[in-house]
Amino acid sequence: MVDCIIIEDEPLAVEKLVLFINKIPNLNLLGTFNSGIDAIGFLNLNTVDLIFLDIEMKELSGIQLLESISIKSKVIITTAYEKYAIKGFELQVCDFLMKPITFERFLKSYDKANYEIEREKGVKSVSKIFIKTEYRLEGVDTNKILYIEGMGDYRKLVTTEKTIMTLQTFKDLEDLLPTDKFCRVHNSYLVSIEKIEKIERNRIQIQKKLIPISHSYSKHFFKKIN
Numbered sequence: 001m002v003d004c005i006i007i008e009d010e011p012l013a014v015e016k017l018v019l020f021i022n023k024i025p026n027l028n029l030l031g032t033f034n035s036g037i038d039a040i041g042f043l044n045l046n047t048v049d050l051i052f053l054d055i056e057m058k059e060l061s062g063i064q065l066l067e068s069i070s071i072k073s074k075v076i077i078t079t080a081y082e083k084y085a086i087k088g089f090e091l092q093v094c095d096f097l098m099k100p101i102t103f104e105r106f107l108k109s110y111d112k113a114n115y116e117i118e119r120e121k122g123v124k125s126v127s128k129i130f131i132k133t134e135y136r137l138e139g140v141d142t143n144k145i146l147y148i149e150g151m152g153d154y155r156k157l158v159t160t161e162k163t164i165m166t167l168q169t170f171k172d173l174e175d176l177l178p179t180d181k182f183c184r185v186h187n188s189y190l191v192s193i194e195k196i197e198k199i200e201r202n203r204i205q206i207q208k209k210l211i212p213i214s215h216s217y218s219k220h221f222f223k224k225i226n
Contacts, residue, residue: 075091094109111130132167144161173190183225186214187214
């Protein structure tokens with residue numbers, strides 16, 4: 001479970017973030033703050049994994065907050081102003097969300113932060129991502145993914161337990177998955193390196209599935225597995 005807070009002085013922005021957070025089972029909202037000063041008091045007494053932080057606020061801006069205290073939490077900046085992006089990354093924030101924020105972009109940002117949080121906590125055996133399918137989010141343990149196959153507008157994610165259809169692109173899925181464990185081998189296939197049983201004649205076998213390795217991806221793939 002990822003414990004998070006929102007530091008944001010725009011009521012509508014808070015409402016949208018709360019809505020998005022409530023859609024993700026692994027996110028636990030500890031509180032919302034319309035002032036950086038109020039948030040500092042909370043952070044001094046509580047452990048928080050993730051902060052959604054607005055930049056332009058009264059009394060104390062998001063940048064000033066980051067510069068004034070030592071924050072161990074991962075921080076995702078939420079703002080309507082691109083000019084803060086460079087400063088935000090100088091302060092090593094996890095991601096930068098431009099308003100108005102879409103749920104798809106929010107989900108990608110959360111997955112990035114969650115991966116870093118799990119890695120720092122030493123969570124190695126389970127790394128969960130959330131795949132958007134129909135009108136819900138489906139939790140998937142990346143250690144159980146066999147391969148992902150492109151099927152027209154859809155991507156079919158095949159695991160040891162279930163098959164999931166999603167409209168998320170290969171690029172979206174690659175951004176979510178650990179780069180050391182997964183590799184694109186074809187325009188229509190992305191595979192789990194750990195689940196490969198054998199490679200023969202430019203074809204990969206994962207369980208009973210034979211997956212082609214295309215010429216455009218072969219050099220990168222063989223370099224990665226070797």
